[in-house]
Amino acid sequence: MAFGDDVAQRGWCTGSVVSAEMLLLLQPHLARHGHLPTQVAEDDWLVVVSQTCDIVAPKLEAEPLVEVLLCRRILGKPRKGRRNLESTRYLDFRPNRETHTEVVLAAHAVADRYVIPRELLKDNAPDQVRFLDGVAASRVLAWYALRAGRPSWPNQFADRIRSATAALEDALNLFSDDIAEVRVAIKEKDRELKDWESYHVAVFFVVDEDTWNGNIKGREAINAAFAKFVGELDACAGIEVNQELSGVLPGNEFTWQDTKQTDLWDFANLSYRD
Amino acid sequence: MSNTIETRHYTTRQAALLQQRPSEIISAAESADGTFEACHPGTIQVVYDDGLALAINESVVGLRSLGSGFAKVLTAGKKVTLSVSWPTTSPVLIVDPDEFQAENIWSRWVGQAKEVLQNASSKERRTSTAAARFRVERLAALQAVFGFTTQDLASVLGISRQQLYKWLDAANDIQLHEASRVRLSTVERIAREWTLRSKVPLSSVNRELLIGGSTVFAMMSADVIDEVVIVSGFEELVARLQTKPKTRSQHLREAGFTRRASSLPSDE
Numbered sequence: 363m364a365f366g367d368d369v370a371q372r373g374w375c376t377g378s379v380v381s382a383e384m385l386l387l388l389q390p391h392l393a394r395h396g397h398l399p400t401q402v403a404e405d406d407w408l409v410v411v412s413q414t415c416d417i418v419a420p421k422l423e424a425e426p427l428v429e430v431l432l433c434r435r436i437l438g439k440p441r442k443g444r445r446n447l448e449s450t451r452y453l454d455f456r457p458n459r460e461t462h463t464e465v466v467l468a469a470h471a472v473a474d475r476y477v478i479p480r481e482l483l484k485d486n487a488p489d490q491v492r493f494l495d496g497v498a499a500s501r502v503l504a505w506y507a508l509r510a511g512r513p514s515w516p517n518q519f520a521d522r523i524r525s526a527t528a529a530l531e532d533a534l535n536l537f538s539d540d541i542a543e544v545r546v547a548i549k550e551k552d553r554e555l556k557d558w559e560s561y562h563v564a565v566f567f568v569v570d571e572d573t574w575n576g577n578i579k580g581r582e583a584i585n586a587a588f589a590k591f592v593g594e595l596d597a598c599a600g601i602e603v604n605q606e607l608s609g610v611l612p613g614n615e616f617t618w619q620d621t622k623q624t625d626l627w628d629f630a631n632l633s634y635r636d
Numbered sequence: 637m638s639n640t641i642e643t644r645h646y647t648t649r650q651a652a653l654l655q656q657r658p659s660e661i662i663s664a665a666e667s668a669d670g671t672f673e674a675c676h677p678g679t680i681q682v683v684y685d686d687g688l689a690l691a692i693n694e695s696v697v698g699l700r701s702l703g704s705g706f707a708k709v710l711t712a713g714k715k716v717t718l719s720v721s722w723p724t725t726s727p728v729l730i731v732d733p734d735e736f737q738a739e740n741i742w743s744r745w746v747g748q749a750k751e752v753l754q755n756a757s758s759k760e761r762r763t764s765t766a767a768a769r770f771r772v773e774r775l776a777a778l779q780a781v782f783g784f785t786t787q788d789l790a791s792v793l794g795i796s797r798q799q800l801y802k803w804l805d806a807a808n809d810i811q812l813h814e815a816s817r818v819r820l821s822t823v824e825r826i827a828r829e830w831t832l833r834s835k836v837p838l839s840s841v842n843r844e845l846l847i848g849g850s851t852v853f854a855m856m857s858a859d860v861i862d863e864v865v866i867v868s869g870f871e872e873l874v875a876r877l878q879t880k881p882k883t884r885s886q887h888l889r890e891a892g893f894t895r896r897a898s899s900l901p902s903d904e
Contacts, residue, residue: 445903455903501900529762539899570895571885574783576835581780589772593805597762605801609785614883 364420369483374417376503377494380408380430384486391478392432400476405435407457407467407492411475411502417483425480431502432474433457433467440466450509450630453502458495471509513625518554519561520632522600527629533590534627537583541573544591544627545620547607560600564607565592566616566624574612585610764806772806774824781827783837791857794819822861829867833874840880841873 380388385402392408393399402408410417412428419425440446440454447453454468494502523530534544549562567588573580588610596603625631779789790800795816802808812820830838842853846869855866882890 440903446900497900501903504900571883574837575840578780578831578835581783581837582777585776585779586773589776589804590806593807594762596805597807605786606797610779610783612783614885 365422365481365484366418366420369480370418372483372487374410374483374488375414376410376412376417377496377499378410378417378488379492379494380410381487381489384482387482387486388430388478392476400432402432403434407433407435409433409457409494409502410488411506413503417480422481427477428480428483430476430478431469432476433469434474436466436468438466441468444468447501447505447508448629450505450512450633453505455498455501457498458493459497460495462492471506508628508630512628512631514552515548515625515631516550516552516554516561518600519548522561523595523598523632526594526598527632529594530591531629533587533594536587536590537580540570541577541580542567542569542584542587542610543613544568545616545624546627547624555600557600560602562602562604563595564604564624565595565627566608566620567591567610568613568616569610571612571614574614581610762807765809768806768809771812772804774820775800775804778823778827781831781838782842783839784842785839788839788842788853788857792823792853794859819861822863823856826856826861826863826866829863830870833870834877836877838873841876844873844876846872 382404385408388408389399389402392402409431410428411431412425416425417428436454440456443449444452444454451471452468453471454466456462457465457467545566545568547564547566550559555561565588567584569581569584573584592603592605592608595601596605775789782789782792784792786800787797790797793800793803793816795803802810803812827838838852842856843851845851848865848869852866852869852873855862855869888894
């Protein structure tokens, strides 16, 4: 039997949690260079975040390591600014809405990430009680993907709209992201500008075609959000919204070319790039 | 901001202050280290790396020049203090530390922090009146029905594009002229008539020639709006909608190629 089959039979997959019994084996691997091994508390969840295909890869040599994320339990709800992929550094999330309805975990993308030898999975089963549900596992993977794939907006740009962030978030909360997507074109792209120079921005709210053609209330919410969003953004010192080019338009008219010339608006893009 | 404290980027500094609790800002003020005197006029330069300010121009006694980072023009005899323990990892240059020390550092920092935080909070709270919000809601409702470009909506409302931008910003508490109010109400009545007939935005057909030889858009943009004629043209436009060719995405959807399931549910 291939190595990966043994691992698969044990039940390992993305979102599996290392059992308390297995922690002793892993302890030496949970260390930073020059530091004592990280202590894993009883309440912590050490979650496997490698993709399942890598976890169960047939040959050990092909994937000798798996990545784990140390998630610490926090009280209360996932925190604003850290939930729903709002930050690329921090993630607060609910690990399993069926089995652990009240549990909320928090993790740091880099500081809480470790790699462990995959061979340790072969002789040990994951925690049978604690595991991420499908949504939580997808959320963690999407979080790492976002971190790797997001556009890196200039620090100066991020600074200039920081005071308006709450108002911009409020605007976007006026509609569900199922029915529209916000895209922005930044003329200066990644350039850090001088204090006296302005970023020139065009904003597009791209509306799902069905909503555009059949949901007047939905369009009303989107247009209200657009007005608020553009007003707040344009009021930021050093940001000029080109309102002539900006607009609300249906998805079937927003072309591939337009997509290439714009970035998806994401608050995660506003974290400092250095 | 005080003219005795400079940072690499004004806006970075400003943003950094916004993210700090006043107690942290005060702590930072206490940790200023190193006072130097400029021996001749020039530019002071600092680079910052691995938690240390590495360089400063030789115009300041006792320090060496290693490169560029942020710059500050000095006059001879001016004393400066370099603080490298600012919690945002940006070095802070305090010009004329004598004067700086002479004052109560605490009250000075508290005052500055308060000023910046107040500015920030007032920026965050762009106030709007109920009337302004209602105006924006009405315009959003119109746009939902019409789907016009900003230019087209401005034409229909009989105003310039610039005026429409102001109307659309709830922070602008502007009073509409009587003529504008009347026109807006008329356009809203027309919008209601269209919604009774179709859920598709009027923009899909508003430039189609009607039997009378005009378009609905032309009629709605005219100086005087004839509601009756416009509304009577709606039936014709609704019929045109039925004959409009389907888009590629509509064909795809009908063939079963629907959108992926939506994004992850909220984790609030």
